[in-house]
Amino acid sequence: MQERLVTSARSESLVSTHKVLRNTYFLLALTLAFSSVVAVAAMVLNLPRLPWWGMLVGFYGLLFLTHATANSAAGIASVFALTGFLGYSLGPILNAYLSNGLGDVVALAFGATALVFFACSAYVLTTKKDMSFLSGMMIALFVVLLVGVVANIFLEIPALNLAISALFIVFSSGAILLATSNIIHGGETNYIRATVDLYVSLYNLFVSFLNIFGVLGNDD
Numbered sequence: 001m002q003e004r005l006v007t008s009a010r011s012e013s014l015v016s017t018h019k020v021l022r023n024t025y026f027l028l029a030l031t032l033a034f035s036s037v038v039a040v041a042a043m044v045l046n047l048p049r050l051p052w053w054g055m056l057v058g059f060y061g062l063l064f065l066t067h068a069t070a071n072s073a074a075g076i077a078s079v080f081a082l083t084g085f086l087g088y089s090l091g092p093i094l095n096a097y098l099s100n101g102l103g104d105v106v107a108l109a110f111g112a113t114a115l116v117f118f119a120c121s122a123y124v125l126t127t128k129k130d131m132s133f134l135s136g137m138m139i140a141l142f143v144v145l146l147v148g149v150v151a152n153i154f155l156e157i158p159a160l161n162l163a164i165s166a167l168f169i170v171f172s173s174g175a176i177l178l179a180t181s182n183i184i185h186g187g188e189t190n191y192i193r194a195t196v197d198l199y200v201s202l203y204n205l206f207v208s209f210l211n212i213f214g215v216l217g218n219d220d
Helices: 002-044 052-068 074-099 105-129 132-155 156-182 189-220
Strands: none
Touching: 002 074, 002 156, 002 189, 052 074, 052 189, 074 105, 074 189, 105 156, 105 189, 132 156, 156 189
C-alpha cells in the first residue's frame, strides 16, 4: 500500500513537472515572437535608443511587476509587457548594426544564442542533472557583473565592455542550466517565473554576442 502511494506521488510529480516545462516553453515561444514583432516595429519607425537609466528603471520595474503577479492571470500581461519592453530596446540596437553593414554580425549573434540555449537545455533535459550547485557561483557572478556594468557606465573602457559581455555569456548560460534544472526537479513550479528567467537569459546572450561579434567585425 505504501509503495503504491509513493508511486502515485511520483507519477503526479512527474506530470506536474512536464506541465510546467510544456507551459514554460510555449509561453517562451509566444514572448519571443511578440518581442520580435515589437523590435521590428521599433526598427521600422526608427525609434530612439533608451538611456541607460531608462533601461534599468523599465527592466527592473517590469521584472518586479512580473514576479509580483506571477501567481495570477495578470502575470501573463506582465510577461508580455516586460518582453515587449526588451523587444523595443533591441530595435535601435539592431538598426545601428544594420546601418553599418553588420547584418552578418546580427545573424551570427542569433545563431550563437540559439546554439547555447539548445545545448544547455538539451544537456539538462537529457542528463536530468541537478544544477543547484551553480547557485553560489551565479550570485557571485551577478555581483561582479553589477559592479562591472556600473563602472563601465562612467569609465567606458572598451576592454571592460568586452569582458562584461563575455561574463554575461557565462552567467546567462549558467542561468539557463539552473532554470531548466529547477523546472525538472520541482524547484520552480511557476511557468511565468520560469519563462522570464529563460527569456532574460536569451536576451542577455543575444546582446552580449552582438557586442563581441560587432567588435570583432569592426576590427576586420
